[in-house]
Amino acid sequence: MIGLSALAVGVLFSSATYLLLSRNIQRVAIGFILLANAANLLVLTASGLPSGAIAPLIGEPTEPDRFADPLPQAFILTAIVIGLGSTAFLLALIARIHRAKGSDRIEVPPWK
Amino acid sequence: MSNLVSVPVVLPLVTAIALVLMEGRPRLQRRVAIGTGLVGVAAVGLLVERAACGSQILVLRLGNWGPELGIIWVVDSLAAIMLALSQLISLATLVYAPGGLRSREVPHFYALHQFLLAGVNGCFMTGDYFNLFVFFEVTLLASFCLICLGGRPRQVERVFPYVLLNLVGSVMFLSAIGVIYGVTGTVNMALLATRVSSGDMPAVFWAAIGLMFTAFSIKTGLAPLFFWLPDSYPEAPLPIAAMFAGLLTKVGVYTLFRSVPLLALGESEAIQGILLVIASATMLLGVLGALGRQTIRGILSFHIISQVGYMIFGLALYSKLAVAAGIFYIVHHVVVKTALFFAGGIAERVGGSGRLGAVKGLLVTHPWVAVGFFVPALALAGVPPFSGFWGKFFLIHAGFGLGAWWSTGIALVVGFLTLASMLKIWVTTFWGEPEGQTHGHRGHDPGMLGAALGLAAVSVAIGLAAGPLFAVCERAAADLLAVTPYVDAVLGGEF
Numbered sequence: 001m002i003g004l005s006a007l008a009v010g011v012l013f014s015s016a017t018y019l020l021l022s023r024n025i026q027r028v029a030i031g032f033i034l035l036a037n038a039a040n041l042l043v044l045t046a047s048g049l050p051s052g053a054i055a056p057l058i059g060e061p062t063e064p065d066r067f068a069d070p071l072p073q074a075f076i077l078t079a080i081v082i083g084l085g086s087t088a089f090l091l092a093l094i095a096r097i098h099r100a101k102g103s104d105r106i107e108v109p110p111w112k
Numbered sequence: 113m114s115n116l117v118s119v120p121v122v123l124p125l126v127t128a129i130a131l132v133l134m135e136g137r138p139r140l141q142r143r144v145a146i147g148t149g150l151v152g153v154a155a156v157g158l159l160v161e162r163a164a165c166g167s168q169i170l171v172l173r174l175g176n177w178g179p180e181l182g183i184i185w186v187v188d189s190l191a192a193i194m195l196a197l198s199q200l201i202s203l204a205t206l207v208y209a210p211g212g213l214r215s216r217e218v219p220h221f222y223a224l225h226q227f228l229l230a231g232v233n234g235c236f237m238t239g240d241y242f243n244l245f246v247f248f249e250v251t252l253l254a255s256f257c258l259i260c261l262g263g264r265p266r267q268v269e270r271v272f273p274y275v276l277l278n279l280v281g282s283v284m285f286l287s288a289i290g291v292i293y294g295v296t297g298t299v300n301m302a303l304l305a306t307r308v309s310s311g312d313m314p315a316v317f318w319a320a321i322g323l324m325f326t327a328f329s330i331k332t333g334l335a336p337l338f339f340w341l342p343d344s345y346p347e348a349p350l351p352i353a354a355m356f357a358g359l360l361t362k363v364g365v366y367t368l369f370r371s372v373p374l375l376a377l378g379e380s381e382a383i384q385g386i387l388l389v390i391a392s393a394t395m396l397l398g399v400l401g402a403l404g405r406q407t408i409r410g411i412l413s414f415h416i417i418s419q420v421g422y423m424i425f426g427l428a429l430y431s432k433l434a435v436a437a438g439i440f441y442i443v444h445h446v447v448v449k450t451a452l453f454f455a456g457g458i459a460e461r462v463g464g465s466g467r468l469g470a471v472k473g474l475l476v477t478h479p480w481v482a483v484g485f486f487v488p489a490l491a492l493a494g495v496p497p498f499s500g501f502w503g504k505f506f507l508i509h510a511g512f513g514l515g516a517w518w519s520t521g522i523a524l525v526v527g528f529l530t531l532a533s534m535l536k537i538w539v540t541t542f543w544g545e546p547e548g549q550t551h552g553h554r555g556h557d558p559g560m561l562g563a564a565l566g567l568a569a570v571s572v573a574i575g576l577a578a579g580p581l582f583a584v585c586e587r588a589a590a591d592l593l594a595v596t597p598y599v600d601a602v603l604g605g606e607f
Contacts, residue, residue: 020276020280025272028276032276032279032280032283035280035283036283038283038287039283039284039286039287039290040286042287042290042291043286043287043289043290043293044290045290046290046291046293046294046295047290047293047294048294071181071293072290072293072294075242075286075289075290075293078242078246079245079286082246082249082282085249085253086249086252086253086279086282089253089256089257089275090275090276090279093256093260093268093271093272093275096260096263096268097265097268097269097272100265100268100269101265101269106269106272
């Protein structure tokens with residue numbers, strides 16, 4: 001399970017990096033969304049993913065040792081909310097750039 | 113009375129929400145913001161009196177949760193100094209704002225400004241890394257909205273790299289936090305410090321720390337990760353650019369000053385070497401970039417990078433004197449850089465353009481603007497008796513004392529190059545026959561002039577009171593490097 005999850009994190013991070021390096025700003029936005037989710041999955045994976053863990057506080061607490069650690073999940077919940085806000089801002093900015101330039105390609109502006 | 117600690121975050125948040133409700137009435141918004149800003153100054157004044165002058169460490173456990181799980185806010189002497197700076201700069205920005213903002217930039221400015229202040233103050237006070245991540249994001253989202261106010265096509269295009277690189281930096285930080293928690297079971301800074309000092313940590317922990325410091329370096333604008341900064345800051349509306357220049361990069365600097373001693377990284381010679389190289393490269397590349405720019409704010413923005421290099425130089429040397437010099441340099445730079453952006457901004461408003469040479473001879477037509485630029489420009493370059501001279505003097509004294517010949521030499525050369533690029537602005541904009549004063553009346557706006565001259569006066573005062581102020585910085589540096597008092601105060605002897 002943890003190997004599969006680690007693999008998914010790797011694939012997500014590498015695809016995100018590939019998309020972020022694009023000149024097309026829509027691809028960049030998709031890249032950022034993947035990146036944010038890759039980080040969320042990484043936080044969950046890094047906390048251990050014990051097999052057969054049970055949800056805490058549901059039903060009778062018979063085996064407290066098998067409780068899944070709730071703190072990384074709280075981290076991820078916070079990070080998802082923050083990621084939502086960041087993504088919304090990024091998309092709005094991209095829409096604005098598209099309207100201003102009439103294209104999705106971003107050029108390096110000349111230095112002056 | 114540790115509830116006092118919550119004021120610098122809670123007050124601006126509440127104010128921000130109130131200001132959202134007053135949208136469309138900018139004069140009322142400004143009055144309310146200045147009023148609560150003064151209350152904030154009083155609260156931070158008390159914190160400074162206890163933490164920076166009395167060497168107390170004030171700790172607030174939110175909801176009374178223990179340090180391994182709960183959120184903890186800590187104000188020690190360094191945090192108190194930073195809080196005082198952020199209150200000063202935010203008030204100065206509010207004074208400057210009505211003259212500095214174009215009319216289409218006014219909506220939402222005041223509320224977002226308070227959100228930014230809450231985020232910055234939170235970064236200075238928080239005692240755990242995840243909470244730091246959250247406050248980074250609060251700061252970032254407010255800064256994204258602020259830097260895009262007005263929404264000119266050129267502006268949104270140039271801001272894009274700023275937004276993207278900072279978001280990527282945040283994701284890196286979050287990933288690092290996840291791994292750190294996975295390895296150690298805590299993200300509390302003080303607890304991490306005890307774990308690091310008590311035993312060997314696995315390699316993956318140090319990898320995560322490396323990732324975290326990369327994220328901090330992006331946010332600080334250290335070489336070679338500063339490319340987002342000099343193109344985006346000049347596009348922000350004037351008061352916002354000034355506030356970013358003074359405060360925002362210092363958040364990154366502060367996190368480095370906080371984390372390097374806590375994680376016991378400063379003692380390692382390898383890490384000192386890396387930090388010295390990074391600091392020297394940042395100083396040099398920043399000042400060279402500034403020499404090549406042709407706009408007032410373009411030059412000033414590149415100088416932020418160069419000056420951040422000086423602060424990290426102090427941290428890299430890692431003696432009590434050097435770190436104190438670094439802290440003194442932060443205090444000096446926050447004030448001086450904001451003052452320069454204020455005065456340069458007035459010149460830009462008068463000429464209608466930020467290009468060098470668009471307006472000439474301001475010394476004749478607007479002498480007070482010239483004074484407001486001249487004083488901080490000399491201070492930035494390090495000419496005595498202004499604040500920058502003492503900042504550089506302490507740093508270079510510490511550098512030669514510790515035998516860091518190369519990087520100290522670079523610091524000296526960069527000082528001269530700084531003077532050269534300040535002269536470039538001075539000669540083209542303030543000297544010569546008056547020409548291009550298309551909006552001359554804007555240069556007499558009392559709010560803009562008051563804010564610029566006020567901060568210039570603060571810079572002179574820092575230069576004159578360098579002795580007592582440096583004593584405060586030395587105490588802050590001693591607390592920072594000792595680590596144990598901070599850890600004991602946060603953990604309360606429980607661990």
